[in-house]
Amino acid sequence: MTKISEKALWFKELSGDKPLVIAGPCSAETPDQVLEIAHAIKNMATIYRAGIWKPRTRPGGFEGVGAIGLKWLQQVKNDTGLLLATEVATAEHVDLALAHDIDLLWIGARTTVNPFAVQEIADALKGTDKMVFIKNPVNPDLSLWIGGFERLQNAGIKKLGFIHRGFSSYEKIKYRNKPEWQIPIDLQIRFPEIPLINDPSHITGNRDLIQQVAQKALDLNFDGLMIETHCTPDSAWSDAAQQVTPMQLGAVLSELVLRDISSHEDSYLHEMQRYRTRIDDIDTQILKLLKDRMQIADEIGLLKKAKNVSVLQPERWQEVLIKMKREGKENKLGEAFITSLFKAIHDESITRQDHIINRK
Incomplete structure (x- = not known):
């Protein structure tokens, strides 16, 4: 080892x-x-x-x-x-x-x-x-x-x-x-x-x-x-x-348990490749869903611009975060992970909407 x-x-x-x-x-x-x-x-x-x-x-x-x-x-x-x-x-x-x-x-x-x-x-x-x-x-x-x-x-x-x-x-x-x-x-x-x-x-x-x-x-x-x-x-x-x-x-x-960095056994390599292929497919789906979500955020930005409404909606953000934490827990996902993930998504949405509202 x-x-x-x-x-x-x-x-x-x-x-x-x-x-x-x-x-x-x-x-x-x-x-x-x-x-x-x-x-x-x-x-x-x-x-x-x-x-x-x-x-x-x-x-x-x-x-x-x-x-x-x-x-x-x-x-x-x-x-x-x-x-x-x-x-x-x-x-x-x-x-x-x-x-x-x-x-x-x-x-x-x-x-x-x-x-x-x-x-x-x-x-x-x-x-x-x-x-x-x-x-x-x-x-x-x-x-x-x-x-x-x-x-x-x-x-x-x-x-x-x-x-x-x-x-x-x-x-x-x-x-x-x-x-x-x-x-x-x-x-x-x-x-x-x-x-x-x-x-x-x-x-x-x-x-x-x-x-x-x-x-x-x-x-x-x-x-x-x-x-x-x-x-x-x-x-x-x-x-x-x-x-x-x-x-x-x-x-x-x-x-302490010391683990090998990798394994060269054929069975391990075969199984690992199978899992990685599945992960790659899911990652592609995640990106597609994120793209769809951001397109909706852009449309919301255009609506806010038309009605002269501010970008940040704190109550809506808290509503989303509380809901996602609850559903994350139901799906056995850590609260810290869910919070970090949706903060990143929210930050990107805010950035895009701000660009739309202030674009001349």
Whole structure:
């Protein structure tokens, strides 16, 4: 079974044919805490992660122990042989991390949104052979994520990777950060050779949900997991709710199912082609129905123009959405899917009608 096909050679050598596991506390807190966790997970993880500098949205929170924590990480490497990873947000962080032989440096979501900061880090990393991973920006912007990657690539860094930690969302959802799975899927399609790691801790914000998100990531051909781990997570100095104990980490990893990317068995290929043909036919029907629907929306636009009526009809839109959610539920279709689908259809209808009404 091979999960890491078509990946860069350096990553294959690092991970073998299994997903890469990066684990450790959200924050380094004390020398004893850092070492205790490391010894507890040394047989489960390849890379030990710990936050040394912690970017916080508002002042007054714990912002990390600072450079002294890098010496604690060096002791981890000496005692356990684990590789080391930490987040960097400035050129100074980079210089200190390199001076303390940190093996993997990652750029956090808050830093990725700032091209100036990413460029500063890229310049500081020129000439290094360290692994450098970039997390997705806090907002769902694939171009911004790729732009950060390209700045690092242009700096001559060879061992590059992506970390998917989800995206901030104004709406209330069960996760801390919305996965927006299509964005990392699009990233994989564009950069199939670059490793993509999932961070279920930051996506969920809840240790009880980490298993299901980690499994979904592997089912989507992610190349590894970064899971925050703490011996006493409830007393952690940061992000307590999303950290697991070493025992819980072992349970999560042992329950993961690794699947083949594909199968070359004739029976599988035959059945898959049969299903895909049916899907292609249905997709064609969907497009035909959407075309018919938009033609009716255009006719409504002409009627509104003739009678000088505004494009947006909020009551009608709510009526449609409530009806479709109800019928979607009856047809075992998720509410979030139905909402997204009909919002897209409604947006397109509004755009077309607005063009008709304001056309001269």
